[in-house]
Amino acid sequence: MxxxxxxxxxxxxxxxxxxxxxxxxxxxxxxxxxxxxxxxxxxxxxxxxxxxxxxxxxxxxxxxxxxxxxxKQNMRQKSQTANDGKLRKCLANMSYGACPDADIKLLNSRIVGRANGRPNLSDPRFHHVSIITSWNAHRDKINEVRSVQFAEEAGKSLQELYSNDKWEADVKESRKKKRGQAHEVNPKRINNEINPFLKETLWSLPHSCSQNHPGVLKLCIGPPVMIKRNLATECCVTNGAEGRVVGWKSKPLDDSGKMQLETVFVELTCPPKPTQLERLPANVVPISQVAVATKCMMPNGKVLTINRDQVPLVPNFAMTDYNSQGKTRPDNVVDLHNCRNHHSV
Structure with missing residues (x-):
């Protein structure tokens, strides 16, 4: 400025x-x-x-x-039942870490259990609600298990779609080419291809170990997903936006038979405004692959930076407390046991 x-x-x-x-x-x-x-x-x-x-x-x-x-006026929770009022008061007190006994009693009454009046996690209303948890590792495991379960319940098979990984130098060299500058391959390598064994290791990493730019996306029609990049704010395609998979386009990655995503078509869930793109149904947007310099945390603790070409999506059967901030949801399933502080709760 x-x-x-x-x-x-x-x-x-x-x-x-x-x-x-x-x-x-x-x-x-x-x-x-x-x-x-x-x-x-x-x-x-x-x-x-x-x-x-x-x-x-x-x-x-x-x-x-x-x-x-x-x-001070709550614009997200406008209903005025007695329980709504108790929840608003509890959330306000929780902001300061000062919940009295009445608030604790209210929270305890909402813990999943078999006693009368306790919520049941098998209730259909919670079946496809994304679970909020504090740890990325827990989120990734829940997403992995629930993706398989979703496909089995729907009678569909999950298709594994791989990222195109190369050494990060490719990004720098491509910038030099665009600028008309001389470029060289890293002298320590013959080329920027990653050896097959290392590729398999990179693909097997949890999404949280590759900055949420996944090595492998396991997709079928219908499961919930979350967009992880700001791609088109005017179309509500933003980091944290939620939706469900309605289709995709892919191409062969190499001679091994592995497939690589080109575009995933996502139907946005409750977007801030209606989105209508030509030749697509209402609120359906295309999410294309993007090349990102990605830092990958390897199993031995070493960090490798690669250039990963992948569609920036992750399954959304679970999300972290950070991702849940700013969302309005009628039902919330929260792993309170692992919340790190009262802000997380």
Whole structure:
């Protein structure tokens, strides 16, 4: 903003800024301290690292916001039954980690069990509801098991569709080619092909070990999926958007008979606005493969960066607490046992 307006001595180049968000959400995913942490100073000093100086400048900017508007009307839960009121009060108290005994009693009454009045997880209303859990490993396992179960119940077979993996240098070289620059193959390798044994290992990794850019997608018609990239915000194709598979196009990956996805057609579930694309049913959008420099956590703990060409989807029989934030859902199944703090709950 400062560069665009040529006003480098004014915050945001002199433009008035409004920020919005929920301070009761989970803390940001970051390797360092967040700007509002007490360990971050608001006075930059030349003796500090560049990162510390930028953080200090960021905190000083954050302190420029002096007008705060707190919205108190609940726009997601508008019904007014006695239980609805209890839940709203419980959620508000939970934001501060200060639930009284009445709130704890309400939560305990909703734990799955066989006693009278307890919810039953086998109830049809919960059958295809995505389970919220805190751990990516738990999410991946639930998705794996439920994908097989869904296919068996529907009388369909799961088709394994593989990513096209190459060494990450391909991305850099392609950029050089576009710019007309000279390019070289990594001198340590004859080419950028990954050997078959390593490919199989990369494909076998859980989705959480490859930045949720899957090596293998097991698909049939009908299962719920979640989009993991912002691809077309104007069509509601955004990171975290939910839907179900209604079809796909694939092509041979190599001579082994493995198939690679080109496009998956997804019917969006409750999109923010209706979407109608030419020659497609209402709310059905095509999700095409994208090449992403993907960091893969190997079984031995080593991290390999590869260029992975795959459709950015994951099964959605389970999602993490981070992914669940900001969603409106009539039914919620939550693994409370593994929640890390009251924000997660």
């Amino acid at each position: 400062c560069i665009a307006r040529n006003k480098r001595d004014e915050p945001f180049g002199g433009i008035n800024i409004i920020v919005a968000g929920d301070f009761a959400q989970l803390p940001p995913i970051t390797s360092g301290d967040v700007l509002y942490a007490g360990s971050v100073t608001s006075a930059p000093h030349s003796a500090n690292s560049v990162h510390s100086q930028k953080a200090a400048a960021g905190k000083a900017l954050w302190h420029q916001f002096t007008t705060v508007v707190i919205l």
